[in-house]
Amino acid sequence: MALRFRFDTRTLTLIGLGAVINIVAGQVNTWLRLPIFLDSIGTILVAVLTGPIAGMATGLAGNMVWGLIASPVEAAFAPVAMVIGLVAGLFARAGWFRYVWQVILAGVAMAIALTLVAIPIQIFIFGGATGAGSDVAVAYFVHVGRTLWSSVGLTILGSNIADKVISALIVWFVIRKMPNRLATTYTMLKYNRA
Amino acid sequence: MALIEVTDLTFAYGAQAAIDSVSFIIEAGERVAILGANGSGKTTLAHWLAGWLPTQESEATRGNVTCRGRAWQDWPLAERASFVQYVGQIPSQQLSGQAFTVRDEIAFGPENLGLPEIEVRKRTAECLADCGLEKLAARDPFTLSGGEQQRLVLAAALAMRPQVIVLDEPVTNLDPAGCDDVLQLLAALPASTTVVLLDSFSRVGVEIAERFLFLHNGRVSLDGAAAEVLLHPDAIASLGLPSAAEAAWLARESGAWNPAAPIPFSIQAAIAAFQQVENAPR
């Protein structure tokens, strides 16, 4: 992990790529109509290839760009996007992107971490709602007697577990299928390529 | 002192040596074409010549490239960028990703050099005009056609006022119209600019180069003028013949061409030669 806070140019282009993949992968999902977001694949990829700090920067960059082109309010969730990169990078650094079971656990960890960061944002800034379909789930949980915190938490976790596990598995697949000549250019990969 | 000196350069992709003990010199003002089949290590050699040291793609197991007596590793980035520019095959990969307009893309390099605004403006205007991009000045670079993008990449390179331009298969991915546009620009490069072209066909080389090197099995096996290199059996086997030369060759075989007349390589030379044949007394 670089201690200086200046990314080299190649890391910059990777972060830019990760942010684009975050934006564009959602398009793929409209064809497949899977109940997931696919908006963090780029973040996880960059985190695995270059480390947690670059992963965090990817989440942030993607979030900021999305704010400029689609929905400025999304910028409030920047910490969520960043924590995904952080957790993915830490797991990758520990060599936990080698086997499927590890990757699944990493995905679950990402979902839990992002939920913990998202709950206070969603409650203090948005009052617990998002204006999307998941509000129905929150309303239901509140109606059956749960607190707002646990209702929001369950909803966020529930809708993110599948997405983060699948996204992490996609990244695992990519690094396995990567041509060797390309793979050797990422020093972080040495922790995760068998 | 030679402008660029390649000394015993050797690099490999894995176990296979792609370039093996290659040494040659390029003098200032020369127009050189280095020809070799696909996979012969041309792009990596092109990167080395332009100082784009691809330390991750391949390791140079031996040798080095020096420019004006200094290894590229010893050149500060800004100085190197002002001296040599590289134009590759895929234009979209060479756009900065920072510029929202064609004008800004051309200005990007000079801006990075910290030049005064008036100088940046002057160079941008000149390159826009020289490369026929004035009408596209306000366009998003990523919405241009392949040929337009390659002209833009060339304009952006020329805005750095380089003394050397390294071209790596500059027209391979372009349609015929785009190809012609780029060829016109290359033919109009300032005479003082050293041009090194790397390619797997001689089509561009014969239009702009006077000296040819042939890369075969990782080594420079031929080095000389067009006739010496391009008519050698090894080169013909690997690269084929430029269409003008092939036409003349076949005409010679069938007796319709004076065996003593030199084989033309470029289209212009072919036109002149055919006119001579036409005008020769019977």
Place this chain on the structure above:
Amino acid sequence: MSTLLFRSGTSWLHRANPLTKLCGLLWATTAAFVLPWPAAFALAAVLAAWGVQSGIGGSFVRRLLLLIGPLAIALLVIHGFLMHYPDSRAFGPLTFSLGGVIHALRILARLAAVVSASFLFVATTHPADLLKSMDASGFPPGLSYLVASPMLLAGMFAMRTRAIHDAQRTRGLALDGSFWTRLRALPALLLPLVIVGLLEANQRALALHGRAFRALPRRTVLDPPADSRGGIWVRRFLVLAAIMQGGLAFWR
């Protein structure tokens, strides 16, 4: 490039310095958290009116309603009728709480003000101008690169994704059917996109070096948005006020 929220125009706001506008946005966002909710609604209304006056009225109001509408319904239902507040009273199967409704209004007022301010900013500021301002003010060039390149590359990547989709379909890839069938299609669609993207990122980095990117700590900027000493002081004031407001909101 993907469609921006930016709408061109000639209003004062369009011509104002992007960094100053960004500081204004920061100020308005923190103010929204400090003002009582009727005042926050008023702030939102003032900003919306400014948007209309600046010529971006139509899309502004539409987007505001699209965002706030569903949120308003959700918040009023959750806080007014479902959640238990000290003053909740039963009405048949539901409960109603005025305190809950007030809380929902407080959240909505804040959001309306923040969304108005954000839309006002993005609709009157072209990203290129914002990035040029950043460069001209001495921000690290790498920072503006991180915002510019995803915006510029998104269109090309979207086209590529489409091409990969079409190519895979002609090869017989099934995109309909059970969840597992569709899930299995995911790698086939994403892997080519990612690998090509990675190769390209390596090349682009070399190209950036070749054009002396970040060779020097500061770069010239051609035609940066106009700025002034007064503008710099306004920005300093706005940021200071924002920090104080933010601190106050946090402390509460």
